[in-house]
Amino acid sequence: MSETTADAAAPDAEVVARVRGATKSYPGVTALDHADFEIRAGEVRALLGRNGAGKSTLIRLLAGVETPDEGRIELGGVPFDGGGVRRAAELGVGTVYQELSLVPELSAAENLYLGTWPTGRGRIDYAAMRAGAKEIFGELGVDIASETRVGELPLAQQQLVEIARAFLTRPRLLILDEPTSALAAAEAEAVLEAVTRVASHGVGVIYVSHRLEEIRRVADSVTVMRDGAVVETVPVRGATTDRIVSLMLGDGNGDERAQAPVARVTAVKGPPLLSVRDLSVPPKIEDVSFDLRQGEVLGLGGLMGSGRTELLRALAGFTPARGVIEVEGTEVVRPTPHAMRRLGVGITPEDRKGEGVVPLLGVSENMVMSWFGGASRAGTVLPSRVSSLGRALIERLSIKTAAPDTPIVNLSGGNQQKAVIGRWLHAGSRILLLDEPTRGVDVEAKAQIYGIVRELAQQGAAVLFVSSELEELPLVCDRVLALRGGRLEGEFSGDDITLDNIMAAAMAA
Incomplete structure (x- = not known):
């Protein structure tokens, strides 16, 4: 694949999906507010927006998972006024969600035809199934043996099986929701190549991602959403990172950027409680170095797939890593959960319900x-x-x-x-690693957790505060590191801790 973006869809190409004035509300929140959107055959359209911007709601409407309260939807020129996922599929919509839905014990071919196995004489026709899988994989440029058990495939190839399964139905519109979020940059290459090949068959592709380097390579245009509305659609070619970030964040009136942050510690003195040097967790984290000092709340901001959780799990001893970890100036030779706990390191996991x-x-x-x-x-x-x-x-x-x-x-x-x-x-x-400590909590609880974190720092703890909700980092942190693609891409302190700066560093291509 070339470094340039895919060729834009012809302006007279068929409109494969059109949304007009779509509104969708849930108790206490308007998720989509009179949104307009359309995509043409052969076009790859990136969909960008902060958490809660309305991206998921829009694609759920197009996939038939939800129906709008107001507005109308057309798929392939046909009004789509309900009928669920099956009707959307009949009208040419294929969807690949972020979470894989494969059966590990079945082969790649069996997963492709899951629920639609070809039959002959009352039995599954395995020869036809393998031949069909080989054809689809060939069209997408995917090198996967159809007989291979999916559980034995690397994660990137499992993602390709998901895309191939959706492409098997010959959709007019393919929706990909964060298809590379769990992949390292090198692993994502095959997925980007497959997306380009899908579009070359005249399929419109909606590509949801925050990785601007990928968007610039694979997409023709970018639709930015904010507060449930479609703000603007711009060509990828010539759209700067600052321009995209500005569209995502708006003018700041009334949003989190206008809130006053807590009183920051501008200069934390004394030796660090935790030092990290050239820490790597292949393939997700590469050569990360930083110090965390007593009395400091250090923010670590990154978007989905940036490596936030992998870094914290390595620091807590759950994941083997290369590099040096020091606690109060002493190197930890073999970090294990037990050893790190005895040294005063505690971690709150991202999955509170499953692990916390x-x-x-x-x-x-x-x-x-x-x-x-x-x-x-x-x-x-x-x-x-x-x-x-x-x-x-x-x-x-x-x-x-x-x-x-x-x-x-x-x-x-x-x-x-x-x-x-x-x-x-x-x-x-004394060292607290907080992974998404405010995920899934209400506004009042968030404020209380911020207060607890600040109080702990004032009492001498060192806190590493990890969040994908970048807007909360200026409200609670003394210093912020931006993580992208497993690398630290920026450090901010004082007045430089702004949502604009953090977002730009976390997304920059």
Whole structure:
């Protein structure tokens, strides 16, 4: 593939999808606000916008997952007024979502034809299936043996199987939702090549991504969304990063950029509690170096697929890594979760529900489980001490719960998150790695978590605050690092900590 973008669709090419005045509301929020959108055959259209801009809602309408409250949709010139996913597919829409939907134990060919296996004499025609898979893979330039079990394929090739499965139906419109978010740059190359080949067959492609370097290579045009509305569609050629970021963020009136940040520590003195030198986690993280000092809240901002979580898991000892990690000036020779916990490192995982809490245990039990020392005597955990310690943490963190032994699953997301942070306060951790600590919590809970983080830093903790919601970093951090493609691409402090600067560094091509 050349370094230039794909050739733009002819202006007289067929319009494969058209949206006019589409509005979609949910309780308390307008997800899509009178949006207009259209795409032509052979065109690759990138769809950009911050979290909550309306991208997902727009593609769900086109895919038949949702129906608009107002407005109209046409697919291939035919009015689409409902009928769900099956009707959208009949009208030529294929969709590949961010999460893979493959069956690992089946072959690549079986996954392609999942639910639509060719038959003959009452049996599945495996020869026809393998021949069909070979043809589709050939058209997309994909080198995958049709008999290979999907679970044995690298992640990039699994993504290609997903795209091939959607292309098998010969769609007029193919929607790709963050198809490379879990891939390193080198792995994404084959996916970009497949997208170009799909478009060369006259298919309109909606390509949702935040990776501008990919968008510049594969897309003809970019539609930017903000606050549920389509702001503007611009040609990729000549559209600068500053221009795109400006369209995504707007003028700042009334949004998060206008909020006053907390009082920052402008110059943190003293030796670092955590030092990282040339840390690499192939293929997601490459040569990352930084210091985290006592009393500092260091933000780490990056978009989906930037390597945020992989970096934190390496620092907490869950993922093997190359490079040097030092805690209070001493190198950690073999970082493991147990070793890092003993050195005072605590981590709140991105997946709070799956990895952060034990749902049916009480709030107190969840908060003391990382260190039972204070809750036990002679090796026996004492329920009375668990309850007493829990009550103190519940009061300190303003956790709303009926009782310390209330199952934590009954709490709101924000209160669960505060309890997960409380676990590391109980364990005496001085270095806190917070991965998406405000994901899925309401505005009030976010403000409370910001306050907790600042208070912990004032009491001498060192906090690494990781977020994909870049707008919250200026509100809570003393310093911010921008991560893109596994590399640090910018460092900001003081008045330079702005959403515009962070976004530009996280997206820059």
